[in-house]
Amino acid sequence: MKQDSILASEITxxxxxxxxxxxxxxxxxxEQKIVDTTYLSHLILKELALTHHHTAASDVGDVIGRLRTELKRITDELLVVYRAVLSDVDHQMVLDAAESIDIDVIGSQIADYIQIIGRDALLMKITPCAVEHAMYSDLLGIAGAPDKLVRIDGSVLPYLTRTGEKPEHGAWKPDRLQITAYAMLVEETFGQPVKYGIIEYARFFELRDVNIKPRDRRVVLELRNRIRMIKDGRMPDxxxxxxxxxxxxxxGCTAQRSLASKFF
Ligand code: SF4
Structure with a gap:
C-alpha cells in the first residue's frame, strides 16, 4: 500500500x-473512542449483524429465539473479542448496552424480508463471501475493508453495516460515499464492474441498495485529495x-490554533 493512500473509512x-x-x-x-454503553451497543449490533444469515436460514418461528441466542453469545464473548479496546469495561456494562437492542424489531424485519423477497434472495444478499476483507489500490490511493463482501448473481458487492439511525430513503451521504469507495476497491481487486453496494441499518435490519454513481466516484477522489493534504500536516478549521x-x-483540539487554508 502506498504511503499516501487513505482509508475508505476516513471519508466518513x-x-x-x-x-x-x-x-x-x-x-x-x-481514532480514540469514548467507551460508553452507546459505543458498546454499536459493537454488539455489528457482531449480531454478522450472524443474520444463520438466523434467516432458520424457521420463521425460530427467528426471535435464534436472535436471542446469538445476542447472549455475543454479550458473553464481547470482552474477549475486543479485549484491546474494552479492557476497562465490565460484563454488566455490556449487558446494559445489549438492553438497548430491540430484537423484536430486527426479527420481524427479517421475517418480513423472507416473506417479501424470499429466503433464498435474502440469504444471497446478506451471506458474506468474505468478512472485513482488506483491499487496496495503488491506482486509486485508497485502502479499506468493508464489513462484508457478498456475491450476488456472480458479482462481488461491498456491504456496510451501520448502527445508527436510518434515513427515510436511501443512505446517509457519508455512508453512500464510503460504499462508493469500497465499490471502486472491489472493481480494482476483482476486475469487475460494481453497479451497487448494500448498506444494512442494523438496528432495524433495514437493507438499502446504493447505486454507484459517477458523481459520487468523483467526490470520493476529491475527498481523498483533501485527506492526503491533512495527513501531510495541514490542520483544517x-x-x-x-x-x-x-x-x-x-x-487537544481546543488547545490548537487553526492554521487551515480556506479550502477546508
Ligand atoms: S473540532 Fe476537534 S473536538 Fe470537535 S469534533 Fe473535530 S476534532 Fe473533535
Missing amino acids: AYLRCPRIIYFRSQSGAE RPRDAPCEFCASEE
Whole structure:
C-alpha cells in the first residue's frame, strides 16, 4: 500500500469533522473512542449483524429465539473479542448496552424480508463471501475493508453495516460515499464492474441498495485529495457543526490554533 493512500473509512471521519483525521494522523493511532454503553451497543449490533444469515436460514418461528441466542453469545464473548479496546469495561456494562437492542424489531424485519423477497434472495444478499476483507489500490490511493463482501448473481458487492439511525430513503451521504469507495476497491481487486453496494441499518435490519454513481466516484477522489493534504500536516478549521461533545480529541483540539487554508 502506498504511503499516501487513505482509508475508505476516513471519508466518513472527514465528513464528521476533518480535524479528526488530523489528530489521528498526528498521533499515529486509531481514532480514540469514548467507551460508553452507546459505543458498546454499536459493537454488539455489528457482531449480531454478522450472524443474520444463520438466523434467516432458520424457521420463521425460530427467528426471535435464534436472535436471542446469538445476542447472549455475543454479550458473553464481547470482552474477549475486543479485549484491546474494552479492557476497562465490565460484563454488566455490556449487558446494559445489549438492553438497548430491540430484537423484536430486527426479527420481524427479517421475517418480513423472507416473506417479501424470499429466503433464498435474502440469504444471497446478506451471506458474506468474505468478512472485513482488506483491499487496496495503488491506482486509486485508497485502502479499506468493508464489513462484508457478498456475491450476488456472480458479482462481488461491498456491504456496510451501520448502527445508527436510518434515513427515510436511501443512505446517509457519508455512508453512500464510503460504499462508493469500497465499490471502486472491489472493481480494482476483482476486475469487475460494481453497479451497487448494500448498506444494512442494523438496528432495524433495514437493507438499502446504493447505486454507484459517477458523481459520487468523483467526490470520493476529491475527498481523498483533501485527506492526503491533512495527513501531510495541514490542520483544517474546526467546522461550526463539529460533534465536539462526543469527540475524544476535544482537549487537544481546543488547545490548537487553526492554521487551515480556506479550502477546508
Ligand atoms: S473536538 Fe470537535 S473540532 Fe476537534 S476534532 Fe473533535 S469534533 Fe473535530
